[in-house]
Amino acid sequence: MSGPLLAIRDLRVDFATEKGTVRALFGVSLSIDPGETVGLVGESGCGKSVTALSILRLLPSPPAIVRGGEILLRGENLLDLPEKRMCEVRGKAVSMIFQEPMTSLNPVLTVGEQVAEVFTAHRECGRREAAARAVSWLGKVRMPDPERRAREYPHQMSGGMRQRAMIATALALEPSLLIADEPTTALDVTIQAQIMALLQEMRERERMAVLLITHDLGVVHDFADRTAIMYLGRIVEIAPTKGLFSDPIHPYTQGLLASLPGKGTGTARLSSIPGAVPDLSSVPPGCPFADRCPYRQAALDRFRGGADSRDSLGICDREDPPLFEYAPGHFAACHYQRAMRGGGAS
Amino acid sequence: MSGGIRRPDAGGTLLALSNVYKAFPARKSFFSAEVVSVRAVDGVSIDVPRGKTLGLVGESGCGKTTLGRIAIRLLAPDAGTIRFEGLDITHLSGEALRLTRRRMQIIFQDPYSSLNPRMRVRDIVGEGWHVHGIARGKELRERAERLLVRVGLTAEAGGKYAHEFSGGQRQRIGIARAIALSPKLVVADEPVSALDVSVQAQILNLLKDLQEEYGMAYLFVSHDLRVIRHMSDQVAVMYLGKIMEHGPSAELFREPLHPYTRSLLSAVPMLGNAPQERIVLSGEIPSPTAPPPGCRFHTRCFMAQPVCAEVCPLLREAAPGRFASCHFVG
Numbered sequence: 285m286s287g288p289l290l291a292i293r294d295l296r297v298d299f300a301t302e303k304g305t306v307r308a309l310f311g312v313s314l315s316i317d318p319g320e321t322v323g324l325v326g327e328s329g330c331g332k333s334v335t336a337l338s339i340l341r342l343l344p345s346p347p348a349i350v351r352g353g354e355i356l357l358r359g360e361n362l363l364d365l366p367e368k369r370m371c372e373v374r375g376k377a378v379s380m381i382f383q384e385p386m387t388s389l390n391p392v393l394t395v396g397e398q399v400a401e402v403f404t405a406h407r408e409c410g411r412r413e414a415a416a417r418a419v420s421w422l423g424k425v426r427m428p429d430p431e432r433r434a435r436e437y438p439h440q441m442s443g444g445m446r447q448r449a450m451i452a453t454a455l456a457l458e459p460s461l462l463i464a465d466e467p468t469t470a471l472d473v474t475i476q477a478q479i480m481a482l483l484q485e486m487r488e489r490e491r492m493a494v495l496l497i498t499h500d501l502g503v504v505h506d507f508a509d510r511t512a513i514m515y516l517g518r519i520v521e522i523a524p525t526k527g528l529f530s531d532p533i534h535p536y537t538q539g540l541l542a543s544l545p546g547k548g549t550g551t552a553r554l555s556s557i558p559g560a561v562p563d564l565s566s567v568p569p570g571c572p573f574a575d576r577c578p579y580r581q582a583a584l585d586r587f588r589g590g591a592d593s594r595d596s597l598g599i600c601d602r603e604d605p606p607l608f609e610y611a612p613g614h615f616a617a618c619h620y621q622r623a624m625r626g627g628g629a630s
Numbered sequence: 631m632s633g634g635i636r637r638p639d640a641g642g643t644l645l646a647l648s649n650v651y652k653a654f655p656a657r658k659s660f661f662s663a664e665v666v667s668v669r670a671v672d673g674v675s676i677d678v679p680r681g682k683t684l685g686l687v688g689e690s691g692c693g694k695t696t697l698g699r700i701a702i703r704l705l706a707p708d709a710g711t712i713r714f715e716g717l718d719i720t721h722l723s724g725e726a727l728r729l730t731r732r733r734m735q736i737i738f739q740d741p742y743s744s745l746n747p748r749m750r751v752r753d754i755v756g757e758g759w760h761v762h763g764i765a766r767g768k769e770l771r772e773r774a775e776r777l778l779v780r781v782g783l784t785a786e787a788g789g790k791y792a793h794e795f796s797g798g799q800r801q802r803i804g805i806a807r808a809i810a811l812s813p814k815l816v817v818a819d820e821p822v823s824a825l826d827v828s829v830q831a832q833i834l835n836l837l838k839d840l841q842e843e844y845g846m847a848y849l850f851v852s853h854d855l856r857v858i859r860h861m862s863d864q865v866a867v868m869y870l871g872k873i874m875e876h877g878p879s880a881e882l883f884r885e886p887l888h889p890y891t892r893s894l895l896s897a898v899p900m901l902g903n904a905p906q907e908r909i910v911l912s913g914e915i916p917s918p919t920a921p922p923p924g925c926r927f928h929t930r931c932f933m934a935q936p937v938c939a940e941v942c943p944l945l946r947e948a949a950p951g952r953f954a955s956c957h958f959v960g
Contacts, residue, residue, distance in 0.1 A: 327826035428913075442914050472689035473853065474911045474930075477897035481910050499827065502856075502899030543831035546856025546898075553838065554860065556831035560796050 287359070288315035289493050290339070290378075290461055295353035297334055300346055306565045308334045310517040310572075310604070311353065318460065321487065321494040323504030323525065325540075326514035327561055332497045335514075336463045339495075340380060341370055357461075376406055379454040383466035386446060389438040395449045396422070396434025402456040421452040425482060444475035451482065458490055465497045480507060501544060505529060510613070513537045516564065516572040519607070523614035533616035533625075535577045570601040571619065579620040643713075644847045645678040645701060645815055650710030652696055656919060666919045670696040671707070672871035675945075678815065683841070683848040685862030685879065687855060687894075691918050692868040698817045698851045702734040703727060715814065732762055735808040739820035741800030745792035751778065751803055752788030758811045774806075781806045781836060798829035802836065809840060817849045822857060834860060855898045859883050867891050870918055870926040873945055877952035887954040889933045925957070933958055 297309040309331050316322050324332045337343045339355055341362065355362045357377060362370065382388040390398055399418035403409050409417070415434075422430035425448045438446055447467065454462060464483065468476040484507065487494055496508055504511045504525060512522040513536065521534040532538045539557040559576045562568070574580045583597035599619050607615040608622055652671040657664065670693040678684045678701070688694045699705040703712065703719060711720045719730055738744035745754055752774035759765040765773055775785035781802040792800055801821060808816050818837065822830040834857065841848060850861050858865060862879040867890065875888040886892045893909040911930045916922055922929050928938035937957055945953050948960025 327828060444914055472915065473855070473894055473897050474689065475914070477893075477908065477910050478912075481908075500899075501827075506899040540827055543828055544856065545831065545834060545860035546858075553835050554831040556835055557828040558832075560798055560829060561826065 288356075289318045289320075289358060290495075291315040291354075291356040292335070292339070293354050293356070295335070295338060295355065296351040297331075297338060297343070298349045298351055300349060301565075303565060305349075307567070308348075308517055308564065309338070312514075312517070312519055314512060314519060314522070316461065316493050316495060319487075319491050319493055320510070321496060321508045323508030323511040324495060324497045324514060325499065325501060325504055325511060327499060329516075329561060329564060330514040331517040332514050333465055334517075336380065336465050336495065336497055339463060340374055340378060342380075372406070375402055375454075375459070376457045377459055378461045378463065379457070379459040380463040380465065381447070381450050381454045381467050383469050386438060386443070388450060389446060391438055394435050394437055395441070399434070399449065399452050399456055402453055406457060408457070417456070418452070421456050422449065425449075425452045425455070425486070426478075427452070442475075443471050444478060447471060447475075447479050448482070451479075451486070455486055455490065455492075459492060461493045461495065462487075463495045463497070466499070467496075468503065469498070469500070483507075501540060513540070516561065516567055518572060518604075518617065520573065520618075521616040522607070523611070523616075527611060527614045531611075531614075533610055533614070533621050534573075534618050535579055535620070536573050537616075539576075539578075568601070570599075570603055571605050571617075574600040577620075579618075583620075642679050643677045644680040644715060645849070646675075646711075646713040647677075647697070647701060648675045648711045648713070650674050650697070650700060650707045650712070652693075652700060652705065652707050668918045669871050669921065670918065671700065672921075673710075674868075674871070674873055675710075676866050676873065676876065678847050678849050679864070680814070681841070681845045681847055682863040683850050683861050685858040685865040686849060686851045686868060687853065687858045687865060688868035689853060689915055691870070691915060693871040693918070694851045694853075694868050695819055697868070698736070698819050698849055701849055702731070702736060702815065702817050704736070732758070732811045733813050734815045734817070735811065735813040736817045736819060737801075737804050737808045737821045739823050741797050741804055741824065744804060745800060747792055749791070750788065751790055751792065751795075754792070754803060755788070755806045755810055758807070762811065764811075774810075777806045777810060778803075781809075781840075782832070796829075797825050798832060801825065801833050805833075805836065805840070809844060809846070812844060813846060815847050815849065817851065819851045820853070821850075823852065823854065830857070837861070855894060867894070870916065870921045872926055873953075873955065874927065875952075875954045876945065877949075881949075881952060887948050887952060887959045888927075888956050889931050889958075890927045891954075893932070925955075 292312060292314045295309050295312045299306045299308050312335055326332045350363060396415060396418045399421055400414035403414035403417055404411060419430050419434050422434055427433050427445060427448050468479050471479060496504060498504060508525045511525045511528045512519045515536050521537045532541055542555040543557060545554055557576050580597050580600045586592040587595040597620060605617040605619045607617045609615050610625060650671055651673055653667045653669045655665050656668045674697060686694045700707050711718055714730060722730060752771055755777055756770040756774040759770055775788045778787050779785055783799060783802055822833050825833060852858050859879060865879045865882045866876045867874045869890050875891045886895050893911050896909045913930045916929060924939040924941055925943050928934040943955045943957045945955040946960055948954045954960060
């Protein structure tokens with residue numbers, strides 16, 4: 285089959301809250317090819333988890349309302365599927381692992397029973413065979429002593445082992461897409477490395493695509509083929525990972541990369557992004573990043589100080605910039621860069 | 631292992647921990663009546679130089695937070711001594727301890743639970759002045775407002791409550807409270823771990839600026855090697871209650887000596903300038919209730935030999951100023 289495995293097109297999601305409607309996704313478009321790993325990076329509240337949960341239709345509704353767009357899995361729009369068909373998609377075609385394995389595993393079932401449940405729920409086989417397959421999967425995710433561990437409950441395991449159990453559950457039916465939402469954030473550094481090595485091995489062996497959601501640019505740098513940067517419910521830049529790190533175009537991406545500590549020891553100050561992520565309920569019109577953008581603020585200063593006779597970047601306050609392609613597959617949404625660098629059509 | 635670290639510059643040492651031990655009682659499991667002992671800090675000696683930053687790095691359960699609390703006597707050690715500005719404060723109590731504490735402060739990880747929700751921000755910041763009878767009323771208010779402006783907030787922030795601020799702003803309030811009494815030592819316990827990346831950088835810059843301005847020393851506790859590298863002059867690496875490696879930050883990150891430090895550094899993406907071969911450790915961190923005999927790290931070490939399971943290596947000087955506790959280093 286050619287074409288993408290998953291194509292999200294212009295997805296818009298709102299949340300109905302007591303204070304009125306809050307827009308969470310402002311038209312997100314993203315595609316993932318078979319076997320490809322795409323990193324989705326952003327700070328808290330940027331919409332990366334909402335995007336992931338939308339794919340599996342796991343957003344609670346209310347308060348979530350899908351206002352528009354489509355999510356095509358091999359050409360079929362998941363948003364139109366009846367709930368019964370959606371149940372078959374979940375776990376079998378697309379599955380998900382979460383940040384905190386303790387809260388996403390059932391505390392009153394043994395780990396073996398939870399992996400086995402995947403097979404029985406999807407009517408793959410009988411209970412006895414499901415139990416045997418569960419042990420075999422626990423072995424595949426390098427759980428030490430899988431037969432004994434299968435009889436244990438989640439609270440008897442360390443965080444790293446719980447994450448292995450959850451990965452076994454997610455991979456048991458060999459999905460073509462795995463959504464990994466901050467899979468290592470709650471783990472210690474050396475255990476993080478183990479889990480990422482396991483995901484890498486599984487991805488190659490099962491030839492599955494991965495949507496890797498994280499706030500850690502280091503993780504996508506080592507792991508993702510392409511990386512998308514989200515800010516306030518939009519993808520502001522998406523590119524092959526190498527190109528994104530060597531030539532970040534959006535000022536937010538530039539700021540994120542520059543503010544990473546640890547590139548050296550010394551007294552040098554980190555460059556930081558001024559201000560904080562605005563509240564989603566009060567997003568101003570125009571570019572969502574304008575208030576914190578060094579280019580926009582410099583233009584404003586020149587205009588107010590009289591150095592410029594007109595506000596050269598006034599457009600930033602009026603129009604939400606669309607994505608433009610600056611290099612093959614490298615898109616960014618920025619009025620300033622569009623003016624400076626030019627570039628092809630969106 | 632006492633005296634493992636040479637002190638060439640005793641005049642430059644602000645805080646010296648020597649051979650400190652601390653164990654906590656814990657139930658063996660949630661349903662068990664059996665009480666076991668968790669050896670959180672197991673014979674640690676470190677020095678914090680005046681006006682500099684000692685980074686303390688390790689994974690969860692390694693004892694770094696306990697050590698930070700012991701350093702400023704929020705916890706009393708079971709054994710060992712704490713010397714602050716040359717004075718033994720290990721057994722200090724009452725008024726003498728209270729006066730010493732003016733000069734040592736702490737910044738906590740969670741800016742949501744460490745600020746009193748019922749107090750106005752200026753009273754949180756100025757509480758130390760109030761307690762020590764330094765300022766009250768209008769003067770306290772004005773000083774608090776000046777300090778809030780210094781840490782990047784507005785004077786008006788003083789009249790508000792903590793819940794009205796974002797995580798990064800709350801951490802600024804916590805920093806203002808910590809520096810209000812012009813301490814000589816600030817223990818910063820994971821001060822940016824709860825913050826987003828773009829806000830992290832702002833807070834780290836603020837901490838560095840304040841250090842330069844006030845000449846404070848930091849004991850900077852973190853699990854994040856990138857943050858430790860950026861902030862620290864000296865670094866100590868902990869594992870299961872013991873120091874594995876200790877030395878100047880630049881050298882430790884350029885050429886880690888201990889196999890545990892080597893695997894930690896290789897596990898963090900994008901730390902090295904050149905891509906290095908990744909060392910993925912096998913196994914889990916053993917429980918601190920039952921640490922392995924011999925070298926604490928031998929169950930996961932890629933260099934382990936039979937001797938490692940029997941003899942606990944001492945922290946030895948492997949190169950000038952650089953210490954490691956490994957039979958095969960130096």
